[in-house]
Amino acid sequence: MPNRKSVRKSVVALGSAVALLASVTLFAAGAWAMRVSPMVSELTTTGAGSAARIEVGNVGSATLPFETMITRMDMDSDGNIVETPADEDFLVFPPQGLVPVGGRQVVRVQWVGEPAVDSSQAYYLWVKQLPVVTDPNAPESGGALSVQVLYTMKALIVVAPPGAQPRxxxxxxxxxxxxxxxxxxxxxxxxxxxxxxxxxxxxxxxxxxxxxxxxxxxxxxxxxxxxxxxxxxxxxxxxxxxxxxxxxxxxxxxxxxxxxxxxxxxxxxxxxxxxxxxxxxx
Missing domain, CATH: 2.60.40 (Immunoglobulin-like)
Structure with missing residues (x-):
């Protein structure tokens, strides 16, 4: 997990929706092993609409361990994104998971921030694939890694007050x-x-x-x-x-x-x- 006081700034290419919603770190060539759906969710601050269900699917050939985190997203006029840690605004369950091959895990994201916000606020739910040890007899200090490609996908979550409209x-x-x-x-x-x-x-x-x-x-x-x-x-x-x-x-x-x-x-x-x-x- 990053330092909660840290601020990350990244430039997002305007030409790809995936560039805004999914950040992928490749350590070797390979096919996608993880799917996250939906990529955009809108929540209200209270009631049944204050929670989202995000599905993490394993379409790879090995067990998929993952962990989650939340960042607040702000954007300037040139499309530059500034992200700051914001786990305190949401209750995420489970925050970590282990998805079998061909399986899926539903992650529930519940807004627990201010019950009344003046305008919509944007966040990212990060879903980070973790490496796994293939040899159960390997010492804790090391072992072979079965995950050669690690993915980090980001789903956009927007919290909006009731009745709010864009202009x-x-x-x-x-x-x-x-x-x-x-x-x-x-x-x-x-x-x-x-x-x-x-x-x-x-x-x-x-x-x-x-x-x-x-x-x-x-x-x-x-x-x-x-x-x-x-x-x-x-x-x-x-x-x-x-x-x-x-x-x-x-x-x-x-x-x-x-x-x-x-x-x-x-x-x-x-x-x-x-x-x-x-x-x-x-």
Whole structure:
């Protein structure tokens, strides 16, 4: 467990929902051995809705030991996440478990923080796979490890007051050269060298804010961009479903003034002297 006074800061790639909801540490190549579902849960502060059931599944070929922890999640306008330990806000049972091959374990997450919060608050439930000793006769000081790939997955849990709603507004839209999200690769698997970033391409930079008391997930909307290209022709493009998720992740937008900058490729250069509009639809 980390020091409770520590603060972790990590940069999250906007191009992958998994990058926001699942942090994976690979020590060797291999297939996924653990599944966590659901990846997003919303709780209320009181009543039956104040608890979530998170299922940990073992789809590997060996027994899966795991432990859990909770961190509070805050995000700035560039998508940088600051996480602080927050185990005291929840009762997690069981905090540790041992899942047999093909089995599953339900972890109950109960809110025990303030019964009345002014706005939604975001947390991560970490589920960390632990190494296991394969030789029962090995001394306590050592032994062979059967787990060659260790996974840490993070499920997003949001606590929201009853009746809270988001209020998303567009601050600005402007043509820009944007760099598509690069796949996240463990440096140890690529010779400790980060892969080169993809080349920049024409797109738009969209700044949005949320003045409501509830968070918003911008990947849940269809984005419609309209403008004029450099040739003077009308431009219109819709980003929906899996495409927008690949570009903005879940697009978490914090309440009470949360602000994010999203960058979407358009494929053509838009005229900066002409209006560029963005609309959100369901």
């Amino acid at each position: 998303v507004e567009i601050v600005s839209v402007s043509p820009a050269m944007v760099t598509p999200p690069a796949p996240q690769v463990d440096p140890s698997l690529s010779g400790d060298e980060a892969p080169p970033p993809p080349p920049a391409e024409p797109g738009v930079e969209v700044v949005v804010t949320n003045s409501g008391k509830r968070y918003a997930l911008m990947s849940g909307a269809t984005w419609i961009i309209e403008g004029t290209d450099k040739s003077g022709d009308a431009f219109r493009r819709e980003y929906a479903g899996g495409e927008i998720s690949q570009l903005v992740g879940v697009g978490y937008l914090a309440p009470l003034g949360g602000k994010r900058t999203f960058k979407l490729p358009t494929g053509v250069e838009l005229d900066p002297a002409k209006p560029v509009n963005v609309r959100f639809a369901r």
